[in-house]
Amino acid sequence: MVQLIVIGLILLWLFAGIPKVMDIPSFSTQLKRMPYIGWMHSFIAVILPILMLAIAVLLAIPKLKLYGLYLSAGLLCCFTIYIAWTLLFSDHIPCSCAGIHADILWKDHVFITAIGLVLNTLAIWLEWKNIENLTHKYNKTLLRNDTPHLGI
Numbered sequence: 001m002v003q004l005i006v007i008g009l010i011l012l013w014l015f016a017g018i019p020k021v022m023d024i025p026s027f028s029t030q031l032k033r034m035p036y037i038g039w040m041h042s043f044i045a046v047i048l049p050i051l052m053l054a055i056a057v058l059l060a061i062p063k064l065k066l067y068g069l070y071l072s073a074g075l076l077c078c079f080t081i082y083i084a085w086t087l088l089f090s091d092h093i094p095c096s097c098a099g100i101h102a103d104i105l106w107k108d109h110v111f112i113t114a115i116g117l118v119l120n121t122l123a124i125w126l127e128w129k130n131i132e133n134l135t136h137k138y139n140k141t142l143l144r145n146d147t148p149h150l151g152i
Contacts, residue, residue, distance in 0.1 A: 002130070005123040006065060009072050010056045012116065017052030024049070035090040037082070051075065069124045076117040083110040 020027045028045035032038050055075065058068030086093060087106055104112070 002123050002126045005119050006059050006069070009069075009116070009120060009123075010059045013052045013056040013059070013072070017049045017056065020045070020049035021053065030094075033094045035086050035092060035094075066124070066127055069120060069127060073117060073120040073124060076113050076120055080110060080113040080117055083113060 024045050027049070028041050031041035031044050034041070037044060051071070052075070055068050055071050058064045058071065061068075083106060087110060093106055
């Protein structure tokens with residue numbers, strides 16, 4: 001189950017990050033029209049795609065997967081909060097979300113990111129359960145070790 005979620009997240013971040021890296025000027029122009037964050041469009045246009053691709057790489061490396069899951073959850077949380085905030089409080093909502101697909105409505109986008117966040121959180125929880133199980137098995141093995149005792 002964790003692997004399926006991780007594969008889905010890797011694909012999400014690659015699909016979202018690669019087009020932005022390939023055309024940073026266009027992405028920056030789209031961000032400029034966004035409420036609340038337009039003033040820092042140049043910074044976001046460079047950092048966000050790099051972060052998305054870095055998360056995909058971390059998720060693909062088994063020893064770094066948990067770090068990737070935490071960063072992924074954090075970014076999905078930021079997206080979900082930003083989109084919800086914009087829907088609730090902004091007078092102007094741009095027609096494009098500058099996301100994976102420009103035709104996705106903002107309400108659909110907040111739903112998709114929220115579902116992604118729930119699945120991401122589930123993957124973190126399952127990954128911690130796997131770590132606990134491995135630790136428990138390791139400790140049981142140490143306790144069953146048949147080393148000779150000194151008889152004291």
